[in-house]
Amino acid sequence: IATGTYLQLSYQYSYSEQNSDRATYNVPSATYGIDSWDYTINESDRDTLQSTNSYYYNYDQTIQLQFRKNATDQSYNFTVGLSILPQHSKMNYTGMGLKDTLLERTVFNWTPTIQFRYRVTRQEQINIRYNGRSSQPSMQQLLPITDDSNPLRITSGNPGLKPTFNNNLSLGYQKYNPVTMGSFNVNTSISNTLRQIQNREYQLTNGGKRTLPENIDGFWANWNANASIMYNYTFPDDRYSIMSNTSGNYSHQQGYAAKVNQDAVLRTTQRTGASESLSAEYRDDYLTIS
Numbered sequence: 001i002a003t004g005t006y007l008q009l010s011y012q013y014s015y016s017e018q019n020s021d022r023a024t025y026n027v028p029s030a031t032y033g034i035d036s037w038d039y040t041i042n043e044s045d046r047d048t049l050q051s052t053n054s055y056y057y058n059y060d061q062t063i064q065l066q067f068r069k070n071a072t073d074q075s076y077n078f079t080v081g082l083s084i085l086p087q088h089s090k091m092n093y094t095g096m097g098l099k100d101t102l103l104e105r106t107v108f109n110w111t112p113t114i115q116f117r118y119r120v121t122r123q124e125q126i127n128i129r130y131n132g133r134s135s136q137p138s139m140q141q142l143l144p145i146t147d148d149s150n151p152l153r154i155t156s157g158n159p160g161l162k163p164t165f166n167n168n169l170s171l172g173y174q175k176y177n178p179v180t181m182g183s184f185n186v187n188t189s190i191s192n193t194l195r196q197i198q199n200r201e202y203q204l205t206n207g208g209k210r211t212l213p214e215n216i217d218g219f220w221a222n223w224n225a226n227a228s229i230m231y232n233y234t235f236p237d238d239r240y241s242i243m244s245n246t247s248g249n250y251s252h253q254q255g256y257a258a259k260v261n262q263d264a265v266l267r268t269t270q271r272t273g274a275s276e277s278l279s280a281e282y283r284d285d286y287l288t289i290s
Contacts, residue, residue, distance in 0.1 A: 024051045065081060080113070082112050093145075113130070135166070141158060186230075198255050242279070
């Protein structure tokens with residue numbers, strides 16, 4: 001649209017089908033322990049109430065708009081984009097007292113992207129990137145139906161589930177010395193998930209459990225960060241070089257933890273890790289030692 005300025009629009013469409021069939025059979029007691037019983041020829045023993053069948057039809061579209069600006073002196077480039085992903089889904093559900101129940105849903109996921117690269121010098125640059133993505137609960141998770149085929153392990157859908165959203169931000173710095181052939185790189189990233197969906201268990205009076213998917217609230221409920229530093233140096237006698245790689249990570253995750261004879265409780269798990277790798281190398285025309 002102008003010198004060094006670009007605007008791009010793209011469109012993609014896809015269609016898919018998926019079938020999920022879970023069959024439950026009432027095996028006659030007289031056949032217990034007999035290997036000859038075959039469900040494929042004993043369809044009359046199928047429990048039509050406890051068996052479930054879900055057939056999905058998915059119509060997916062991707063609309064992407066991207067704007068890019070490149071500096072005329074090549075000192076920087078900047079990109080901002082937005083992808084919109086309309087999805088129309090249909091599910092034909094049979095089971096739990098329902099027969100050929102057609103459910104339809106139309107959702108709009110979206111993915112923003114921002115990227116900036118700045119060249120300090122010809123051998124030194126800074127990169128910044130952000131991207132996000134929304135995700136919808138599955139239709140099975142939203143289905144307001146209770147599956148009690150196993151009275152000690154009951155599962156239910158949750159029509160009140162909200163969509164999740166993932167943020168990811170990364171920063172990178174690179175510098176290269178062509179004289180010593182040395183390099184220095186720093187990379188960091190941080191990401192989090194909003195309204196993450198996890199299964200929560202509730203204690204039943206018969207000693208069993210009821211499982212229900214629920215959102216976990218909080219901007220910093222589930223997040224992680226990573227950082228790494230890499231340094232490479234070649235000595236004036238270029239047969240010798242050293243390389244160091246230092247990295248660290250941290251994660252903070254909240255989830256529901258099961259407890260004996262009690263409802264599940266919210267538990268926080270924190271993990272921290274660090275590593276260092278140092279190596280040296282000798283290289284000439286005939287031998288390499290590292």
